[in-house]
Amino acid sequence: MKLLIIGSKGFIGSHLADFLLSKNYNVYECDVAVDYLKTNYITIDATNSDFHAIFSAVKPDVCINCSGAASVPDSLIHPLRDYILNTQNVFKMLDAIRIHQPACKFINLSSAAIYGNPAALPVKESFIPAPISPYGWHKMQAEMICKEFYDYYQISTCSLRIFSAYGAGLTKQLLWDLHKKFTTNAVVELFGTGNETRDFINIHDLVNAIDCCIHNARFEGEFINVGNGVEISIKQIADYFKTHYQLRKEVVFNGHTKPGDPLYWRADISLLTAMGYKYAIDIETGIKQYISWAKTV
Template sequence: MENKNILIIGAKGFIGSHVTDHFKQICGYNIYECDVMVDYIANNYFQLDPVNADFQEIFEEVNPGICINCSGAANVPDSLVHPYRDFLLNTANVYKMLEAIRKHSPDCRFINLSSAAVYGNPVSLPVKETDMAKPVSPYGNHKLHAEMICDEFYRFFNIKTCSVRIFSAYGEGLTKQLFWDLGQKASKDKTISLFGTGNESRDFIYVKDIARIIELIIHKASFNAECFNIGNGIEISIKEVAELFLQLLKWDGTLSFKGSARKGDPSNWKADISKIKSLGYTSSYTIETGLKNYIEWLVEKKLV
């Protein structure tokens, strides 16, 4: 009989909360949440020590059939200032999780949320999972190390793992990065100046689509330490997407670019999504629909 226990680590974070909500709506799964935040209401919730997380007891008690790791730091500039902290959260903790699986839940399938940051500045676009990884930040390097740890546990201990390289995620609950910054600046000023030239590009993916892809991976992936690009295969310039966001926000000020890039930020990204398409993925949200939903959330929460 298939083990229907799903453990979501980082369940209170931006992506983790959406993944949790998604699987709670699917009948038959037993959802267990794990994070550093206090929660006196949630059932099946485990609170972690943020400084020295110990996963042994959690895996022993839950014995999950699936573990989705949505935890870790997701801040490229901060990884340059606090690299050891970034390493502990993005790399060391993944080793701890997999060691707990090896000891207590060896049949558990492990999905590790990685990042397109492992690619650095791609030589050509769209970037494929088989392309060389050359991170340009400690964050990207630590995410790549975590993927290598997933491969280690698969090859030497037969633990079923896979990593998903998420491109530019956005959606309700995100309180940092481009769209959050635009919303905050637009609510205070009639002039906005952003880093870069505006010609930099990203491959945006709405957070609810990410949750759907993870469900597809659970049902159809081989879990042989393989990696999946998680994007939409659509390259869009920062200038174009910023103008669209501000238009949907009904902001009528002036947008400009400083011309200087931030250290650690790649220039252009576009994912080859052949692998997730082969699992049956098609996007349910255009960039315009996703941004409208995000703006509605910002307005509802009085954040703009």
């Protein structure tokens, strides 16, 4: 099986490439950075991506799109950039598949951000999307494009709605923010009340989930939640950091919610578990591993 990872230099893409190569897949990688050492690597123009050249040359059996912007705050400041990277490029990829390799299966990495603030938990794929950020809207539009290409051109697609992914290599978002503040600040100040919740999934579990989807998804334009189905509060996460750092630092919550941030998340992962997925790394173990890595950066 020949696999193409677009966005292979990013957080998820790089871990996925390493994982699939360890499984002896025939992996091709693609990103905007230049790499003179890797074989089966394609550099793409960040400003005017030509996916036709890639798909006509590689002709993959499966393409996993790990590319795009991944920042809610940045999407509020630069919505056009976010739209181009998360929505327009997905259309360009699928159009290139339609023309050059219509048998290719396409997995698009979407986001739980499409749900916004769900009315109930756990969040099911059948819930009506209600994004609260440009990032969420653009990810939702990319899902619709995947469904469009399945419905009208019989291109095999699915979209993975990833919840809060974390792990070694991630130098942004909550865990990185906590690491930096625990190592530099006298008082650790965080947004919100601390009662907000997330459904965290370690990167090692995430790449296994993607592998499950490669082999077992229907590829009928469907949406699949990717999380662990475990709800944990931001305060609990901060407490884990306090325990592992063994520092008597005060953690305070300022009561302000950042624009685009949801309040509570927990995924219904029935579809994913039916494909054979089981998580291996619980959140406390994962945070301990993350802190060990972060201290080396």
